[in-house]
Amino acid sequence: MVDQFEFIDCPTISITYQQNGLATVSFTVVSTEQVPGVTPPRDYTQLTFGGVDFKGFITEVQSTIIPASVPPVFEHRITLIATGCADDCPRGTTP
16 A cells, blocks of 8 residues: 655745735645545645735646656646735734
């Protein structure tokens, strides 16, 4: 039995902000599964990076197998369009 694993490759995280306030968030998931988010179950449309909670929808997934990996290991390049909010959101409100 082969151990299953899945993790976000942190150096691949890229966040760019658009003029309309949305963020394009992209990252690579390394996994023994052909489909990301299976083991362990994970929702890649809601993530926290650098203290900012991003929520959005996936616009692209590119999956490739890492050559000569035993067991087979996959790289899933995921891109999503999201909104982001830090701990102090919404700003400008009073309690």
